[in-house]
Amino acid sequence: xxxxxxxxxxxxxxxxxxxxxxxxxxxxxxxxxxxxxxxxxxxxxxxxxxxxxxxxxxxxxxxxxxxxxxxxxxxxxxxxxxxxxxxxxxxxxxxxxxxxxxxxxxxxxxxxxxxxxxxxxxxx
Numbered sequence: 001x002x003x004x005x006x007x008x009x010x011x012x013x014x015x016x017x018x019x020x021x022x023x024x025x026x027x028x029x030x031x032x033x034x035x036x037x038x039x040x041x042x043x044x045x046x047x048x049x050x051x052x053x054x055x056x057x058x059x060x061x062x063x064x065x066x067x068x069x070x071x072x073x074x075x076x077x078x079x080x081x082x083x084x085x086x087x088x089x090x091x092x093x094x095x096x097x098x099x100x101x102x103x104x105x106x107x108x109x110x111x112x113x114x115x116x117x118x119x120x121x122x123x124x
């Protein structure tokens with residue numbers, strides 16, 4: 001917020017803010033290639049203006065119609081580990097002595113059960 005929102009529109013009162021202010025700001029961020037930042041900034045702008053409406057600081061939310069202004073960020077999924085280096089991974093896990101034994105066991109269990117790490121951590 002300090003790097004983008006406050007610099008561009010922080011000096012303006014909420015009653016003077018227009019959709020065009022937000023659109024220009026988001027396009028600048030988007031053109032720099034910061035797609036995730038632009039998407040989160042759009043969400044923050046909408047939340048800030050929603051709060052301003054709820055508090056009676058402005059009559060409407062000019063940030064409501066910003067959907068589609070930013071390029072959606074590309075989601076990259078991590079590729080699966082091929083079977084060939086799996087034995088090397090298990091040897092490295094067995095040889096790793098700096099960590100806790102519980103962590104070692106958890107990694108091995110995750111490999112056997114095909115579960116997410118959060119599912120293992122929060123299991124009862």
